[in-house]
Amino acid sequence: MNKIIFTNNNYKAYILLTLTALFWSGNFIVGKAASIYEIPPFSLNFYRWLFAFAILFPFTYKEIIENKKYILENLSFFIILGITSITIFNSIVYYSLYHTQVISGVLMISTIPVWIMFIASLLKIEKTNIFQIIGVILSLTGVIFIITKADLELIKNLDFNKGDLSMVVAMFSWAIYSALLRKKTYKISQIALLEVIIICGFVFLIPVYFIEMSLGYKVILNIPFILTLSYVVLFPGIIAFLFWIKGIAFIGANRAGVFLHLMPIFGAIMAIIIFNEKFMLYHFLGAIFIIVGIVLSNRNKKNA
Numbered sequence: 001m002n003k004i005i006f007t008n009n010n011y012k013a014y015i016l017l018t019l020t021a022l023f024w025s026g027n028f029i030v031g032k033a034a035s036i037y038e039i040p041p042f043s044l045n046f047y048r049w050l051f052a053f054a055i056l057f058p059f060t061y062k063e064i065i066e067n068k069k070y071i072l073e074n075l076s077f078f079i080i081l082g083i084t085s086i087t088i089f090n091s092i093v094y095y096s097l098y099h100t101q102v103i104s105g106v107l108m109i110s111t112i113p114v115w116i117m118f119i120a121s122l123l124k125i126e127k128t129n130i131f132q133i134i135g136v137i138l139s140l141t142g143v144i145f146i147i148t149k150a151d152l153e154l155i156k157n158l159d160f161n162k163g164d165l166s167m168v169v170a171m172f173s174w175a176i177y178s179a180l181l182r183k184k185t186y187k188i189s190q191i192a193l194l195e196v197i198i199i200c201g202f203v204f205l206i207p208v209y210f211i212e213m214s215l216g217y218k219v220i221l222n223i224p225f226i227l228t229l230s231y232v233v234l235f236p237g238i239i240a241f242l243f244w245i246k247g248i249a250f251i252g253a254n255r256a257g258v259f260l261h262l263m264p265i266f267g268a269i270m271a272i273i274i275f276n277e278k279f280m281l282y283h284f285l286g287a288i289f290i291i292v293g294i295v296l297s298n299r300n301k302k303n304a
Helices: 002-036 043-064 068-073 075-096 104-111 112-122 130-148 152-159 162-181 192-216 222-252 253-275 281-297
Strands: none
Touching: 002 043, 002 075, 002 104, 002 253, 043 068, 043 075, 043 192, 043 222, 068 075, 068 192, 075 162, 075 192, 104 130, 104 162, 104 253, 104 281, 112 130, 112 253, 112 281, 130 162, 130 281, 162 192, 162 222, 162 253, 192 222, 192 281, 222 253, 253 281
């Protein structure tokens, strides 16, 4: 009986996490479109989570009030989850896509599972081994190929694309969030947990939003903005986050992280079709090192 339940949970997790990867890949495509229509990145993220909070509020406020003591006791932990996922990761992804290709972004994000393992090991959440350490080094090498575009002149002049560099920050931020998410078992439901994380992250988005507005970057209420906001709120904003939290609950952070490898496939295909992006030699070199790093990082599954 236990085996059947475990298998069913596996299948549920596989479906949920595949859809998560698809929706998050779409987030990169829509984020790139937002840069074309000059939608301010931090403002887009601000409204994304404002509406996500508003949509979830009627379904979560009673549970949050009932568990306010538990939430307040763990508030510092929830704030870290909120800052790393809501405030930093999503804002920087949208900012990065103003300056870099979708393909570069999704390739770098695909290394997150390796960094989840590494950070989870550092925080003593899950154990690591020599294969994972080598995998981290190889994946980092792949990221370096993408950032430097395999061009020695860029390295000599330190003339790197700021979109690529900022995507590295986003990459580490999400890895920290995912590793920490695995650290605890929660006394509240997944949907209430998501709402708490949104609230904690949104508080820190407010000053960033006003700073961006004071610099002259303002949202224009038009069709591109409404369509962009609708997608990022519903799919990568609410549905994918819930699927991700549920997937981790079913099979753990390390195994769930493997599904992020689908993102560069989904993302690259959509970017090539929609934006006519080119898959360059440095993308290929970076992808080879990232793939080898990921494969090595998961060798412990056979030995566990």
